[in-house]
Amino acid sequence: MKAAMFKRLNEMAVAEVAKPIAGDGEVVLKVHDCGICGSDLHAVRFGFGMPPDSVMGHEFCGEIHEIGPGVIGYRIGERVTSLPFIACGECERCRRGRDMHCVKFRGLGLGQLPGAYAEYVVCGAGSLFRVPAKLSSREGALIEPLAVGLHGVKRSRLQPGSSCLVMGAGPVGLATLIWCKAMGANTVVVSELAPQRSELALKLGATAVVNPEVMNPADKLRELTGHRPEVIFECIGVKSTLSSAISMIAIGGQIVVLGVCMEEDQISPATCVFKDITVDFTVGYMRDDFQETIDAMASGLIDAKPLITDVISIDQVPAMFQALSRPTTQAKVLVEFPH
Ligand SMILES: [Zn+2]
Numbered sequence: 001m002k003a004a005m006f007k008r009l010n011e012m013a014v015a016e017v018a019k020p021i022a023g024d025g026e027v028v029l030k031v032h033d034c035g036i037c038g039s040d041l042h043a044v045r046f047g048f049g050m051p052p053d054s055v056m057g058h059e060f061c062g063e064i065h066e067i068g069p070g071v072i073g074y075r076i077g078e079r080v081t082s083l084p085f086i087a088c089g090e091c092e093r094c095r096r097g098r099d100m101h102c103v104k105f106r107g108l109g110l111g112q113l114p115g116a117y118a119e120y121v122v123c124g125a126g127s128l129f130r131v132p133a134k135l136s137s138r139e140g141a142l143i144e145p146l147a148v149g150l151h152g153v154k155r156s157r158l159q160p161g162s163s164c165l166v167m168g169a170g171p172v173g174l175a176t177l178i179w180c181k182a183m184g185a186n187t188v189v190v191s192e193l194a195p196q197r198s199e200l201a202l203k204l205g206a207t208a209v210v211n212p213e214v215m216n217p218a219d220k221l222r223e224l225t226g227h228r229p230e231v232i233f234e235c236i237g238v239k240s241t242l243s244s245a246i247s248m249i250a251i252g253g254q255i256v257v258l259g260v261c262m263e264e265d266q267i268s269p270a271t272c273v274f275k276d277i278t279v280d281f282t283v284g285y286m287r288d289d290f291q292e293t294i295d296a297m298a299s300g301l302i303d304a305k306p307l308i309t310d311v312i313s314i315d316q317v318p319a320m321f322q323a324l325s326r327p328t329t330q331a332k333v334l335v336e337f338p339h
Pocket residue numbers: 037038039058059144145
């Protein structure tokens with residue numbers, strides 16, 4: 001089968017590899033769609049100890065193609081998505097729904113287990129979620145990145161009718177915006193530099209989008225609501241963005257950090273203390289966030305389809321990774337397989 005893999009720093013390649021077989025407790029999916037994630041781009045840029053020839057891709061939807069020994073409750077042809085890892089389901093962290101921090105965690109698509117930039121991928125049956133017929137496989141591939149936004153918004157104190165600021169309109173920022181609106185936020189100001197992404201944010205329900213080089217987004221929110229942001233979602237993750245969130249937040253407010261800044265960064269603890277604020281850091285999602293995302297998509301509470309800006313074939317993956325390594329206008333790029 002064809003698969004897109006990490007070759008060396010800053011280089012992806014497409015190659016023929018052996019089609020996988022389902023082991024005990026596993027299923028093989030025929031992949032329909034798989035999204036390109038910011039963490040894939042980070043991993044190809046920085047390596048993170050990922051061995052050469054690692055098949056990447058962890059945001060996917062497909063149909064069950066083969067069922068391994070000991071798997072019950074699924075049948076061939078059913079459409080599913082999967083948590084992008086296999087967890088033991090038994091350790092104390094798994095029992096608290098924190099499968100992502102399982103002591104026996106094995107991740108898909110980032111160097112441990114092969115991912116879904118491939119015609120077929122192996123998943124643990126315990127990691128699967130059914131995708132309702134209402135949802136396309138393209139939408140199915142958005143469940144994972146949307147669950148990230150949901151996890152962040154659930155961590156916040158956002159109330160129906162309240163307001164917030166979302167920093168960054170990349171896929172994480174846009175997913176966060178979608179959930180802020182779904183949770184009933186009245187006013188959501190988004191800060192973003194790229195005009196195309198700003199347009200997308202407006203389409204997804206942002207009250208206003210501000211270019212932070214032109215106007216302070218907190219001033220925009222004050223103009224609209226009469227006060228500074230009480231909740232800020234930091235969805236950029238580069239040096240100094242946390243510090244600007246701290247300078248913009250209202251007294252007693254809350255910052256939820258979803259952006260992943262890979263460098264050491266500086267903040268002023270004294271400013272945090274004197275403003276009496278809370279800063280929460282989040283990663284990924286809990287198991288429940290996945291199902292909640294599926295239900296919200298199926299009921300029409302959220303419509304994430306506008307997030308998809310590009311659909312490409314597996315052969316276009318290496319060139320797309322090159323294109324995405326520079327500042328980009330794309331939101332979610334999906335790799336689609338004939339199905
Ligand atoms: Zn991802």
